[in-house]
Amino acid sequence: MIAVQAVPEVATAIRTSGLSKRYRRVYALSDCTITVPEGRISALIGPNGAGKTTLLRLLAGLTQPTTGEMTVNGGIPRQDPAFLASIGFLAQEIPLYRRLSAEDHIRAGAHLNPCWDGESVRERLTTLTIPLDRAVGTLSGGQRSQVALALTLAKRPRLLLLDEPVAALDPLARRNFLAILADAVAAGGLTVVLSSHLVADLERVCDHIIMLAASRVQLCGDIDTVLAEHQILVGRRKDTSAIERDHRVVQITRTPRQVTMLVRLNGPVIDPAFQTSDVGLEELVLAYMGQDAPSALAQLTSIGDDQ
């Protein structure tokens, strides 16, 4: 008898397939297929209008998809108390009742959630010297963000969806918040998707990336894997057709002396004419964002050609 041991499957927090959302005639998100394993902190990156907010709102169940399917925390986003309890979503506009105090929000949360850690919010806000009894409308933008973030965490969700949560925070507060997030994930049972433009911040805490541009998914995967799949090639030769045939050139910059390419590899590069080097996250992100602005890129390229 051979005991068959089931291979422990890595549970996925988010799995979408062909997800699209159309507003009137414009697609805010097209054919989005992503997977986020449980326990990751995923950086959702993309230029303005790329569809980041739409994706987060779809995952939170605030928006209905036009087409496609998704599974979040093992279920379809729906109006069900158990599903809602498993999701924490913080919108970019920091939705808080301006005339209510932080304490009012904490008490409301206690009435509206099955497991609610109001004490953690009080502790955090006291540490940050944010008054609990003042109307949140009178607090500064950064303080409001802190209140909203603490409230979102107090719900003890399994999946946390944060839409530019640190935009209003100063660098120190930002670092503190990201540290808290990393601790919460390390404690287990939490997955985070975090959208931001601050790649340096994301690089510090995130281990997964979803890159959107022009309403489509450009990259999705573990950051280490994604970085390993890309290389920068620098060479003197002007003919890059062989490289372009074998690999996917994300960005190409030509000067009279040399050609610099950021490529997504399809196997090893065995062309001695090019020197290869690793790519950083920021560089990679900028290269993919640059694709979104082809005219600017074309201009750069033509300047290089003229000389």
Add this chain to the structure above:
Amino acid sequence: MSWLIWRLHRTQLYIAAALLAALTVLLLVTGLQMASQYHSALAACGASHSCGTLGSTLFLGSHAVGFLVIMTLGVPAVLGLFWGAPLVAAELETGTGQFAWMQSVTRKRWLAVTAGWMLLAAAAWGGAVSALVTWWSGPDNALQLDQFKPGRFDIMGIVPVGYALFAMALGLCAGALLRRTLPAMAVTLAGFIAVRAVVTLWLRPHYMSAITVTYKLLSPFSPTGSYWQFGQGVRNPAGQLIPAPNGAAIDGVPLGFLPASCATTVGRVLRPPASCRQVLAGFHGFITYQPASRYWAFQGIEFGIFAALAALLIGVTAVVLLRRDV
């Protein structure tokens, strides 16, 4: 859920309670004065056997308070405008809905509890104001018999509760559809006035077919109690409608439609001979009206119409809030 609703709307609730308390004091004081004024006038006219003309000679209360009471026509609209319209609209406009709807409470439950409390509040305020006005108008109505007439019918009994429910539901629905507070308020006001006008002018007279009584002109007839009159006139023996008198007339018939002998005067007073009386006997008066006994049936029908409209609007709000993106 209820706690959040209480916390969000308690200021409005306090203001509404204070206004209601002020109105209660005012109507209680003036109402008691009017009642005693009426009863002493009744006792005085009883002694002198002149109570028949009391309705045209006695004026109860003051014009200012009377005007205020008529203004309670607007109470349901105010409830819908300042309470109903901003409710869903502000959540959508300022995005605070994303706080409420991302807690572990479904939008269905959020709407059920919110709409439930708001409709209850609307019914309570509409009912309280209506009860006060109904009581306050008691003596005046006994005197003027006008509670069935448009304008009076609308501020007494149970219809104000129906209007308040409708206005609140209209506000909620407009807010969910338009997603902005000011337009929602404007639509609520316009919609409320339009529906009320249509129902009052074109539907209410036909809830039951009106009664027309034809009577001999010489034995005049007048319905009893607070009836609602649509038309009254006189027909000659040939059945032709006689226009309303505009000058000298006998029993409502202008002299021009009567034989010349009827114009006989003694001194300056008309003294028609017996032959004229015989001619008049051929004339018939008629009156078309809703009898006073139908008052509560009409109240019930009108309340039902507005309660049904409110239910419909809440249904639309639910569909919009649950199906569409929020």
